[in-house]
Amino acid sequence: MKEKICVDEDAYVEGNSDVEVDFGKVGTDKNDDYDAYDPGTDSDGANSWHSLEMKTPPNSEDELEEETESDEVFPVFREGARFGELHLEVGMKFKTKWDFKEAVREYTIQEGRRIRFNKNDRNRLRAVCKVKECGWVIFASKDRDDTCWQVKTFRDDHSCAREDKNRAANRNWVASKLVKKVRKYPNFRHCDANTFFKTKYDLSLNRNSISRALSDARNLVYGDEKAQYAMVRDYGETLLKTNPGSTVKICTIPQPNGDVIFEKMYVCLSGCKNGFKAGCRPLIGLDGAFLKTVFGGQILSAIGQDANHHIYVIAWAVVEVENTANWKWFLELLHADLGDYKTHGWCFISDMQKVHYC
Template sequence: MKFNTKWDFKEAVREFTIQEGRRIRFRKNDNVRMRATCQVKGCPWVVYASRDHEDTCWQIKTFLNDHTCPREDKNRAANRNWVASKLVKKIRKYPNFKHCDVATYFKSRFDLTLNKNSISRALFDARNAVFGDEKEQYKMLRDYGLTLLKTNPGSTVEICCTPQPQSDPVFDKMYVCLSGCKSGFKAGCRPLIGLDGAFLKTQFGGQILSAVGQDANHHIYIIAWAIVGVENKENWKWFLELLHQDLGDYRQNGWCFISDMQKVFSNS
């Protein structure tokens, strides 16, 4: 068996030993040869590969696949990077993959037992690989807002930040009402607006405020939404004032509001 590079061979050995539930150690590891043995004293398992000078690839010369040691459900070779690499595909398919799901997956697929800290760190890396660094994404909000306004003329995008004397401004809240959502609600939805807030399960938390309607097919119709730090009277008042500017006076248009937060809206 041949490998393009030394690192391809090393990763293949690690993958194999993790699936086999054994601990190995590279006794020789230089530019021309690599030799791995089982860490358990007396176990004869060994694999040896060297570089082929003709085509510069790495070829296995010796492989004794005979373990006399028992299988283990914990393996140091299954480090943070390896676990995260296995989770990337899962996160893309199941964005809400949780800690318990990760533990179950690695136990059933690799017969590995991972501790909570390993799972948390690997999930963090995998989500960053799939969705990007959340902190860095906040730096792109201005560009995102300008793109929305450019591609949806007539939309409303409001971004508020808190100035910092010796550093960059800190994000406070953001309001979005797309032109198509605005005109579609006025043209074809029932005169009913539902208002609600929900927690954001992200690294920095916060809450999302939303205004929705109901179309002719009895489906929920998004009108506007906002990201805020906390759901309180001040943020709801800010949200409703912007919604009022976008949709017009609710008394003149005959719109009714529905919500389960009477105390919040009584003064808004």
């Protein structure tokens, strides 16, 4: 007994009553795949469909459900995109949670919006717009193989207005943008940084934020000044090793906990000393200048003049302050290196009366 089994208005299958019918397929072509029923695209009426198979939307936020296997190739986030060209999308993969978080930060600064992370744990991270009425949201979680983070939800539709002040532009972010500028322009100033962020990033930053970020950027380029003082003795040993016959004196102040504080340092290289004696005019200029560093201080110097009337550095010292005691200490060491000034007939010139008291 054969019967006709209706599948839809236009197709039917002929066979016995015990024959299985695949309601997910119509026709005989095994390669014909049909999408889930979509009322917006149905052309056969309200009672027809292409398939009974229910597929999970690609931006589903049900991160706890087992993910369906797919051969789809998802984009991988690449660092280094120019500001204004950063692009995020559903399915994009990130190596670490930190990479995803920083990419979201960069993207929100680029768009001029404020966000907050309302879900942040070991396996999930969700960011939403700070304006409650705005529907912008992005969500990412670890993939099932625990090898990367992947964007599962992204609604990139802001209903709020753009702002030129953004707390996402924190100290680390601002400093990272200033590193290249500081490396290229050593005298890059606060006003230059303010103009730079306003022009390129459309950001208005307060004075303290720029000052702290500039300090961090200089530390990244030139090194931490405090850490450099810990290498003063290594610096002195290197000078003595590479310039035999030189003089290096380092004075420190001991502390009860065993540490020491740098006080002053004197340097006279053998090449400078011998060169002055051999070919410079019998004239020594003495002067001091302020050091524009975090810890301040002053530098005392003894300068000669060569046959071409050019400045010739003889010796220098770094001290806390320019006073009689430090000038006396400096001149005593200079006298020991060069010899008696009366015997050689050297003349000293200084614009500071404190030197004559020594």
